[in-house]
Amino acid sequence: MTTLTPVLSAHWDADRSWKLDRYEADGGYRGLRRALGMAPADVVTAVKDSGLRGRGGAGFPTGMKWGFLPAPDGGPRYLVVNADESEPGTCKDIPLMLASPQDLIEGVIITSYAIGCHHAFIYVRGEVVHVYRRLLEAVREAREAGYVGTDILGSGFDLEITVHAGAGAYICGEETALLDSLEGLRGQPRLKPPFPAVAGLYARPTVVNNVESVASVPGILVGGADWFTSMGTERSAGHGLFSLSGHVTRPGQYEAPLGITLRELLDMAGGVREGHELKFWTPGGSSTPIFTAEHLDVPLDYESVGKAGSMLGTRALQIFDETTSVVKAVSRWIQFYKHESCGKCTPCREGTFWLAQIMARLEAGQGTPQDIDLLLDLCDNILGRAFCALGDGATSPVTSAIQYFREEFEAGTHTPADVLFPPERSALFDYTPRHSTQLAGVHA
Numbered sequence: 001m002t003t004l005t006p007v008l009s010a011h012w013d014a015d016r017s018w019k020l021d022r023y024e025a026d027g028g029y030r031g032l033r034r035a036l037g038m039a040p041a042d043v044v045t046a047v048k049d050s051g052l053r054g055r056g057g058a059g060f061p062t063g064m065k066w067g068f069l070p071a072p073d074g075g076p077r078y079l080v081v082n083a084d085e086s087e088p089g090t091c092k093d094i095p096l097m098l099a100s101p102q103d104l105i106e107g108v109i110i111t112s113y114a115i116g117c118h119h120a121f122i123y124v125r126g127e128v129v130h131v132y133r134r135l136l137e138a139v140r141e142a143r144e145a146g147y148v149g150t151d152i153l154g155s156g157f158d159l160e161i162t163v164h165a166g167a168g169a170y171i172c173g174e175e176t177a178l179l180d181s182l183e184g185l186r187g188q189p190r191l192k193p194p195f196p197a198v199a200g201l202y203a204r205p206t207v208v209n210n211v212e213s214v215a216s217v218p219g220i221l222v223g224g225a226d227w228f229t230s231m232g233t234e235r236s237a238g239h240g241l242f243s244l245s246g247h248v249t250r251p252g253q254y255e256a257p258l259g260i261t262l263r264e265l266l267d268m269a270g271g272v273r274e275g276h277e278l279k280f281w282t283p284g285g286s287s288t289p290i291f292t293a294e295h296l297d298v299p300l301d302y303e304s305v306g307k308a309g310s311m312l313g314t315r316a317l318q319i320f321d322e323t324t325s326v327v328k329a330v331s332r333w334i335q336f337y338k339h340e341s342c343g344k345c346t347p348c349r350e351g352t353f354w355l356a357q358i359m360a361r362l363e364a365g366q367g368t369p370q371d372i373d374l375l376l377d378l379c380d381n382i383l384g385r386a387f388c389a390l391g392d393g394a395t396s397p398v399t400s401a402i403q404y405f406r407e408e409f410e411a412g413t414h415t416p417a418d419v420l421f422p423p424e425r426s427a428l429f430d431y432t433p434r435h436s437t438q439l440a441g442v443h444a
């Protein structure tokens with residue numbers, strides 16, 4: 001069985017793991033010292049050689065992205081860390097920033113040095129105020145120790161870090177919407193090209209990277225490219241956080257080499273909750289097509305998951321057992337996409353609205369015989385025609401669920417999902433139907 005490879009999560013259980021002195025005692029900031037002794041271009045090469053691919057979902061090679069910045073022209077260049085983490089099921093960056101924020105701060109400093117940035121931003125999801133506070137404190141500690149500010153560790157390199165709290169919009173995780181939001185505008189995706197590398201924040205060359213991508217950089221500087229590529233597969237190198245949630249005995253973060261399988265992860269997590277069996281799961285969050293028990297042995301790397309019909313995404317493994325209504329689960333996800341659609345383009349704005357209507361009536365057992373075809377037709381009109389990947393992502397749960405569980409959608413024409421799958425059987429906590437709580441409130 002493949003073992004875990006704790007790197008980012010190695011010290012999460014240490015006493016006050018988030019403190020700078022703790023981080024230094026565990027070897028923190030060695031990567032920065034090494035980087036400052038190298039030419040910036042060599043740091044970029046080291047990351048390119050490691051094969052690190054963006055951990056924010058798309059898997060774009062990180063070193064290559066850094067290399068896209070045009071030659072310095074004397075003006076500012078920016079690093080923006082995407083810490084918006086809002087995809088349903090995705091829950092890796094927030095624990096990372098809470099338990100070990102200095103991993104991220106050290107990664108920010110090294111990345112900024114490599115790309116010639118003197119002002120970096122961390123755009124954090126607005127609802128997680130505790131994470132925002134922890135980051136502010138982490139930057140303060142790093143500044144006091146001489147890692148942030150002017151002439152860092154006597155190298156002559158200067159860097160300011162601004163932590164910015166968003167207002168809690170999923171679309172602000174899309175990198176160009178994030179940049180607009182950071183500039184104080186309404187968060188909506190920009191037309192590309194130009195890409196952020198050329199015209200990003202304040203129309204200046206900008207690298208946008210995910211929290212986990214940036215936090216992985218110090219380890220690469222310390223361990224070297226060979227160490228990093230010794231984990232994972234040839235084209236999906238290194239370690240990654242796999243977040244298991246839902247109907248699993250021990251949910252949580254499992255840091256493992258890319259290419260591990262769900263079967264192996266479930267073995268370590270105590271399996272699907274006792275007395276139940278796997279029905280369906282997401283490999284990378286709700287925007288990635290669902291898998292079933294037949295996919296338990298698919299290696300969780302970019303290539304293998306793609307070949308099997310889904311996407312590795314953010315490795316958000318949401319596990320659902322046989323007590324779950326797939327129609328109800330998809331209906332919830334579609335409500336989310338409808339709510340979060342920014343409204344800029346018609347296929348997504350109108351399409352998610354109609355998907356949500358149809359899913360609601362199928363969930364209520366009031367669907368029509370035409371509804372499955374209507375859903376597929378709507379998805380066909382969104383996929384590839386939406387302005388950004390939110391629209392495409394919204395179609396994934398619908399089309400994949402129909403592919404594997406068509407009969408449940410057909411049952412939605414006559415029987416409510418809650419009758420077929422009583423919610424108290426799938427709930428992981430004491431279940432009180434929402435309407436009875438509301439009624440209790442009304443009658444109180």
Ligand SMILES: Cc1cc2nc3c(=O)[nH]c(=O)nc-3n(C[C@H](O)[C@H](O)[C@H](O)COP(=O)(O)O)c2cc1C
Nearest residue numbers: 054055056082084085173174175209210213389390
């Ligand atoms: C609707 C939407 C939401 C996204 N949310 C996030 C997010 O919360 N965090 C993130 O890192 N990337 C998110 N992304 C992907 C980013 O656009 C971008 O690809 C990523 O930040 C690049 O970083 P990486 O190369 O390090 O993965 C989102 C994309 C879309 C379309």
Ligand code: SF4
Nearest residue numbers: 343344345348388391
């Ligand atoms: S796909 Fe949706 S979220 Fe993206 S620009 Fe269009 S309306 Fe906005």
